[in-house]
Amino acid sequence: MSEHHAPIMTAHRAGLVGCRSCGRVWPADQTECLRCHSELVPPDRRSLGAVWAWLIAGFIFYIPANLFPMLKTSTFGGLAGNSESTILGGVVELMHYGNYGVAAIVFVASIVVPISKFVAIAWLARAAGRPATVKVAHRRLVLYEFVEFVGRWSMIDVFIVAILSALVQLGFVASIHPGPAAVSFALSVAFTMLSAQSFDPRLIWRGLPLRNRKD
Structure with a gap:
């Protein structure tokens, strides 16, 4: 008998992109982190x-x-x-x-x-x-x-x-x-x-x- 758990949600699947400098996540269409002003680049x-x-x-x-x-x-x-x-x-x-x-x-x-x-x-x-x-x-x-x-x-x-x-x-x-x-x-x-x-x-x-x- 197989058991299914809840779907695994990641930032990418949620339409978010994380900042590699400070770790804050932003919407995928954001190009600059408003916290540390680093460029947001998707993986x-x-x-x-x-x-x-x-x-x-x-x-x-x-x-x-x-x-x-x-x-x-x-x-x-x-x-x-x-x-x-x-x-x-x-x-x-x-x-x-x-x-x-x-x-x-x-x-x-x-x-x-x-x-x-x-x-x-x-x-x-x-x-x-x-x-x-x-x-x-x-x-x-x-x-x-x-x-x-x-x-x-x-x-x-x-x-x-x-x-x-x-x-x-x-x-x-x-x-x-x-x-x-x-x-x-x-x-x-x-x-x-x-x-x-x-x-x-x-x-x-x-x-x-x-x-x-x-x-």
Whole structure:
């Protein structure tokens, strides 16, 4: 025996459009939000092109960010040797010296978080506007909010390099300089953030059925 629930009403089906800046809803023929004066644009799957473009650009720069050195260290003007370390190389070196906590933070912030964001944004872009139940739509929204939350921690590796480069400048004795991977990693994070910002979360609700059917 099948059970029918009330139709699922969304802003789009009610003839309303939501403001992406402040969240206020207005009639569909309104072109400007009277609260924050932002332009009102209805959700459109064609906007996903920008999401994919920024995401691919971020992934392209993420590859050299892991292949090239993140830090360049010089001791006694190079007489005692110069060393270069990649992100993974730095994690392994930190573990070698017993700094497991710092190694875990660097690994999560530089490897786990970026890869998770790539996968999550790509999945959201593919699922946006597709048929979904209310429960599935809520899962997509939670995933989107997770991407927004972890985005603020994406630059921690670049901050570490910047701090070390500023503090460890002892002239002939020792010096630390950022490697080419630092620029690539910063660009990768920036492009990924732009990809997440380009995603319209209103598309998550566009795929809801007119009626929730539970068999």
